[in-house]
Amino acid sequence: MSTHEDHRPNAGRARRTDVARLAGVSPATVSFVLNKTAGQTISDETRRRVLRAVDELGYRPNRAAQGLRQGRSATIGFVSHDSDFGVFAAAAIKGAHEASIRHGNLLLLVNTGGSNSQAAQLVGELLDRQTDALIFAAAGTRSVVVPESAEKVPTILVNCYVTGDALPSVLPDEARGGREATQALLDLGHRDIAYLTGTVSSWATKARLRGFREALSGAGLDPRDHTVLPGNYHADSGYELARTLLRRGPLPTAIMCGNDRMAFGALLALLEAGVRVPEDVSVMGYDDQFQLAAEIHPALSTVRLPYAAMGRMAAERLADGGPAVRPGRTLVHCPVVMRDSTAAPARPARG
Amino acid sequence: MSTHEDHRPNAGRARRTDVARLAGVSPATVSFVLNKTAGQTISDETRRRVLRAVDELGYRPNRAAQGLRQGRSATIGFVSHDSDFGVFAAAAIKGAHEASIRHGNLLLLVNTGGSNSQAAQLVGELLDRQTDALIFAAAGTRSVVVPESAEKVPTILVNCYVTGDALPSVLPDEARGGREATQALLDLGHRDIAYLTGTVSSWATKARLRGFREALSGAGLDPRDHTVLPGNYHADSGYELARTLLRRGPLPTAIMCGNDRMAFGALLALLEAGVRVPEDVSVMGYDDQFQLAAEIHPALSTVRLPYAAMGRMAAERLADGGPAVRPGRTLVHCPVVMRDSTAAPARPARG
DNA sequence: TTGAAAGCGCTAACAT
């Protein structure tokens, strides 16, 4: 078509002026048609001509240029603030992405490796690219330090929070999760439940443990009668703690674990010792970890950590407009998922 | 500082003209200093003044504007072409991100959910935002259809390929992985090795199986003497196939599995049957799946799928400049990782 | 109902 050199930046793409020329209208008119600019009336005839030209040339507006003009990039920065970039981040991103797409936004992703200085630097890069908003996410729920510069755009925290809750955050309702998991076990008839916890210093562990105790008390049981062993969320700590339980004598009828990986380790130890799950003892996980909980044998009863939903909520809220994003915590429900690793106790409770 | 309204797009940020004014130079000079423009000589005195002004105002160039001018956004589109957005994608993204950062690029991420029409649409969104290049990644190695529009920018495929190999792709060297895993077992003294494969129709399964047979033949063994049972990469298929093995009579001395999840399922079945690993039988996985292989008990010997390295390579190559990106496959080595689920066989080989 | 023109913030060729 054009015989002149095409070595300018946007090479190969039709520009708005090309469309205007082909349609025989002014460039402004093209914008009016494409943007359905309010307060602009365009004759049907003109609109048709423009649309045909757009189609013919395969014209797509250059969003970088639009962005420069409008001061919005239709892009949200997603900061994964963790050393590892694993299943959690993946799920949260998936949710955020899905919601973003629905609103015409895309995610610009960075991973800080858990370092605050990296975070500051990367948020800088994000803002340089004019991201309209920021999602700041951590894998293990925890307190974070958000780079100052993030204040320049609407920011939502996912699975983390800042001291004073100056920024809005979306968190899993761990206490309720712990409570409902315990309740599910109680409902099955269990009266002797051990808890192999995750890292005790973590926010999630404390909340889940609180839920555990609340449920026990609510059922008229004394939490102090129930074994609580501190672990660290790794599979091998589940393995070790289950062996400890085994060594100590009569097993409880049910074992709650800090997360699925620990439950998994516990399962291994139990099997090794010839203890059947769930016939001899019920095992409950936490997380509903992708490609793990549902697949192992027996399929693990667990509590779902709603990471995707949390990412979705954050992106949704940011897309709905900045001013509506108010500080404070939003707790998201963690539903209990009953599978095959739990059953009614076969023997009466100990004691 | 400024008392005039700040309701224009770039609100709050200092612009280049602000810096120029404060430094008492022209806007162009600011660019020259900041970009170290070749062929421009700036006096030390001027440079200092500019840099001070930059510092004082906290000036950072608007990359959207830079991009519009230069026709490059310092952004790479990462297309995760899969229904699930799991550990694989996470690892590849992590690698790509790391390399990108090093070159001043950021990743604009999309997830197609495995749908080609979604892929086409999302690649459109990516290109609208002027991404300089594209990385197209799949979780399970496979053939993909890349949207036509992707041809407009340099594109590299990660863990997938197009028919005819018209686009460069980075793939794991699965045949070698299968061969070396088998060889590791042979080196331990195993002569009777069963293979519980992943989905047989998949590219990876076929290649690994080929490697398995090559290694066996290389050791003077007849592959037909070794049990090969087809599975599907899920943990429960490992469980079921291991039970099949158990039922069939004398166990092999070593079991290779399609992936870590299957190895995991097999482990469960073995334990349940009172078979000890690695004392009675060695188990080998594949993938070196994050938070799984290294943590379970016994820690799983496996073959590492170098997803992060693959993502890194792709991003690296794209950053080094488009023209250097030539079609063809690049195979990346999958190293064997020996842990505790493998050992020398205790009993002599069957037969 | 449409067009002209002024910028968004920046780079780079061309002056001086």
Add this chain to the structure above:
DNA sequence: ATGTTAGCGCTTTCAA
């Protein structure tokens, strides 16, 4: 050694 100027591709006010 530094400044002027013409855009990059688009939106949007204002005028016709």
